[in-house]
Amino acid sequence: MAGPWQATAIVNYLGGSQNIYAPERVPVASWTTLDTQLSYNAAPQTVLSGLHASLSVRNLFDRDPPYVQFDTYRQGLNYDSLNVTPLGRVVTLQLSKDW
Numbered sequence: 001m002a003g004p005w006q007a008t009a010i011v012n013y014l015g016g017s018q019n020i021y022a023p024e025r026v027p028v029a030s031w032t033t034l035d036t037q038l039s040y041n042a043a044p045q046t047v048l049s050g051l052h053a054s055l056s057v058r059n060l061f062d063r064d065p066p067y068v069q070f071d072t073y074r075q076g077l078n079y080d081s082l083n084v085t086p087l088g089r090v091v092t093l094q095l096s097k098d099w
Helices: none
Strands: 005-014 031-041 051-058 091-097
Touching: none
Parallel strands: none
Antiparallel strands: 005 031, 031 051, 051 091
């Protein structure tokens, strides 16, 4: 067994690209985010037996998605909604208990 504590870090990378909505405009920059998770699983036969806790942070450094400039004929939110999210940092705390 690895112990009660576990940590995970994941780097997400989306490479830069040509702006297909306005090719003559500024290209779309790359985007890199870091997702992390720290979890604890209590050892059996202890007071906390069956307790599971995890703290997750998506987009740890709160990176904004790359700017996408649309031409005058297409209106948009100025980000690539198919590949990125505008939510920014998302923190999740989860607690559970096995009985």
